[in-house]
Amino acid sequence: LFIGFGFPYEGPAPLEAVANGCVFLQARFNPPHSSLNHEFFRGKPTSREASVSSQHPYAEDFIGKPHVWTVDYNNSEEFEAAIKTIMRTQVDPYLPYEYTCEGMLERIHTYIQHQVGENPCPPWGTITAWPPVASLQVWVSEPQHTCTETCRRHGLVCEPTFFRFLNKEEVFLQ
Numbered sequence: 001l002f003i004g005f006g007f008p009y010e011g012p013a014p015l016e017a018v019a020n021g022c023v024f025l026q027a028r029f030n031p032p033h034s035s036l037n038h039e040f041f042r043g044k045p046t047s048r049e050a051s052v053s054s055q056h057p058y059a060e061d062f063i064g065k066p067h068v069w070t071v072d073y074n075n076s077e078e079f080e081a082a083i084k085t086i087m088r089t090q091v092d093p094y095l096p097y098e099y100t101c102e103g104m105l106e107r108i109h110t111y112i113q114h115q116v117g118e119n120p121c122p123p124w125g126t127i128t129a130w131p132p133v134a135s136l137q138v139w140v141s142e143p144q145h146t147c148t149e150t151c152r153r154h155g156l157v158c159e160p161t162f163f164r165f166l167n168k169e170e171v172f173l174q
Contacts, residue, residue, distance in 0.1 A: 004055045014056045018067045021093040023086045026055040028070045067094050136162050
């Protein structure tokens with residue numbers, strides 16, 4: 001059992017623990033930490049407003065139980081129940097595809113193939129948007145849900161590069 005007490009945010013240790021067969025138990029942040037309510041994020045060049053829901057949101061959202069448990073540490077019953085269940089649970093080592101050698105090479109390949117700038121590479125002289133604008137899907141969130149939660153509920157990933165197409169008055173009027 002690998003227990004995270006809330007910091008550091010999104011460090012590699014929980015992923016290493018899960019890859020070696022440990023369960024990662026972490027704190028849920030309520031409200032989620034952001035530059036608006038937490039000193040750590042103030043003044044940092046981040047676009048996050050309220051998206052850090054736990055010590056390791058990636059592990060919470062994309063790995064989850066039985067490898068990653070996210071609990072309210074201030075709720076002793078929830079915390080104790082999680083510990084008891086984890087101690088009775090056998091898990092195999094788990095490495096998300098994104099962190100395998102193949103997954104890393106796939107990300108590098110995609111990054112290189114879709115570079116945008118003065119000298120995109122390759123092909124030279126061609127500037128294309130990545131991800132393609134044609135893959136953009138628009139969903140309206142319920143007031144209690146964040147954009148990230150709404151995208152995830154529809155099997156999508158919230159993609160910040162699309163915000164420039166969405167954050168316009170005419171789009172909101174539609």
